[in-house]
């Protein structure tokens with residue numbers, strides 16, 4: 219065991235899964251967070267008084283009831299930049315199948331997954347961890363596979379061919395989230411007083427990156443995290459989780475645990491919607507805690523405008539009282555930024571605000 223641990227720990231690429239499998243009793247030093255950044259894991263923290271919004275989307279398709287759903291979405295976006303959705307149109311079997319394919323992928327022997335390893339954020343399919351090897355920053359207890367997912371026919375052949383069901387099962391889920399994203403963006407545009415079709419064309423040609431995350435059991439969950447605080451660069455992120463672990467930051471800077479709701483999906487506002495709304499809505503800062511008992515999986519489907527398309531505040535939301543608060547930036551600008559900087563940035567969007575890109 220000693221020898222195995224040494225090999226795993228000495229490797230320049232650290233897989234959290236390999237560490238868990240090797241049975242390390244303590245997290246290696248580089249995963250230990252400074253005390254001020256450690257999560258409070260007591261189950262009562264953050265779940266007591268705050269009810270996070272859960273929105274039933276079935277009424278979105280009823281012209282009489284749609285306005286009340288749009289209103290719920292507006293309230294949730296203003297208060298949290300976050301909500302969960304039920305009756306979203308993606309069947310539980312499609313979600314279960316995607317999670318099953320991901321489980322099988324992460325269960326593959328390390329050497330097989332390593333064939334897909336890359337630190338280059340431009341690589342269309344890559345396996346890795348959330349660390350930046352170029353810096354001394356803290357490491358996070360997560361392995362992931364990330365791939366471009368839209369248009370599916372362009373990318374699917376590059377996806378993992380093991381397990382053999384991966385392409386079909388994850389492909390189905392990806393397509394379903396693409397459809398759901400379109401409906402959500404329409405509703406969000408409407409909630410801002412914009413045309414339902416605002417950005418629709420760009421979204422149709424936009425990119426979708428699927429981050430499939432695996433947070434293995436961690437021997438010391440109180441001193442490590444699965445992902446550091448950050449907001450997503452996307453327009454929206456649609457998140458499927460296998461169990462609880464996500465926390466979001468509220469307006470008072472408190473961390474709130476997101477409850478696991480069977481069959482529900484999580485919707486998070488990303489930086490692009492913050493820019494488009496000229497700051498009326500804010501992207502949500504979130505992080506991931508780990509635990510001792512279960513291996514947690516999540517699918518974060520990050521939907522964005524086309525790589526080179528600059529996003530800017532909607533002209534209808536800019537006026538003398540509320541001048542444009544952001545410069546224009548594209549997905550490519552974001553990739554450029556994160557390849558040069560530590561990935562533990564909290565909010566890339568603050569850079570866009572300050573530098574106006």
Ligand SMILES: O=C(O)CCC(=O)C(=O)O
Nearest residue numbers: 429431450464506516518
């Ligand atoms: O695993 C989660 O719940 C969140 C993942 C996430 O934030 C991301 O992939 O950007």
Ligand SMILES: [Fe+2]
Nearest residue numbers: 449450504518
């Ligand atoms: Fe995220």
